[in-house]
Amino acid sequence: MKDNKNEISISVKNLHISYKGLKKFSIKKSLLHRKTSKLETFEAIRGISFDVPKGKIVGIIGKNGSGKSTLLRAIAGIFSPDKGTIDLHGNSVSLLSIGVGFQNRLTGYENIYLAGMLLGFTEEEIKLKEKEIIKFADLGDFIYKPVKTYSSGMYSKLAFAITAILETDIMLIDEVLSVGDAAFKIKSYNKMKELIMDENRTVVIVSHVSATLRELCDEVIWMHEGKIKKQGKPDEILDEYNEFMKSKVKS
């Protein structure tokens, strides 16, 4: 483990997030049916608290719809919590899920700059790292073609390269390590490990691949229906989780 264990870089306290009262309405429909539509409330996250110390890698598992992605998006600042707080202690954060917010009509090269600037880097800082990103993404001439011409694998290669090379303090990774071809998988896996060795980097990974989590993480959080079911050492939690999922298949 790392020495600066005591410094906390993400603290989440009693977090609640619900999708409520946000139903779209249309003028046509409300003229035709005068009934007001019922507001549907769906609580995706119901009271979660945890801390992530600086430099640690935390994995999150749970079945589909258990609120994992919502949690990551909340930490990234895309949603604000309905209740509770998320404190990043002033660290910069990037969310890596399939595609980091590319503008489809623009080229990969331009998107490196745009994505970088949105992550809070200046044009000059990106310029310094530009070559490294292009090399890591390994897209050949496609880097100068519009992103809409990319395959989904190329898309995530570029996305991963941008976040991995630009080095934000906190990286949130949503199921991307399983994309790309075999060569890129090994490369990104190694890069991940290298990032993990960096003691200033905090990483939160959401994944369904137990092997990845077992090898990379210091700690695993098991989410179930918007709550933390269990939290602890990767091996323990993952074994228990796999048992749980198997028992579900049988019943």
Place this chain on the structure above:
Amino acid sequence: MKRFFENVKKYYKYAVYSAKAELKSEVANSYLNWVWWLLDPICFMLIYTFIVEIVFKTSEPYFPVFVFIGLTTWTFFKQMISGSVKLVSSNRSIVTKVYIPKYILLLSKSFKYLFKMMISFSLVIVLMLIFNVPFTIQILWFIPILIVLYVVSFGLGSILIHFGIYVEDLFNVVNIVLKLMFYLSGIFYNIRTRVPAPYNGILLRVNPAAFIMDEFRKILIDGKMPSLAGLSFWLFVGIILTMIGVKIIHKYENSYAKVI
């Protein structure tokens, strides 16, 4: 409002870069490249000149210049308004992946439209030379009028960003309103002389596009002073609209990603 200026300062470079890149990609992806930026308004000017001068046999002094100023102003106004309604959902891929103050998207779009408008206005100058329109010192009022146009469009746009997300068919409504406004703005006729007495004044007062268009024509074609009272009134309205829009966006923007 302080947060608005801080954000603008912080994301200004992003907006400029994004606008530049979009302009570049537009050029790269079309056959006649940037020639379209010139061709498009020129063709419409020819169409309106044909309809008004040959079909309806009426005219205004320096008619092609007159129409061109109208079209240029209108195009900017229309793009800002109709672009805002679907702004967040058309930038879905960004909005759901990273935090960005939503009016920055509008800012970036506005830079793109401003650039195109400037090309169009330089054509106005060329046309003025061709048709021997006398240049006067009043042309200096161009910048203040432009600022008023920008602020009013930005203010209306920033409010529409918010409602465009929650009201599914707002786009259709806005399109119809814009069509109506198009005919009531006097793009190819002079509101002051062609519309009967009480209505022309009202129209120029309530329709910002008509008013601003008229001011541009006053300074460029007639060589007259613009209406300072009118300009300051619309500047004030524009600032108020922007403040309301920004306030609404700050309050609700975190829920946008959940809805789209």
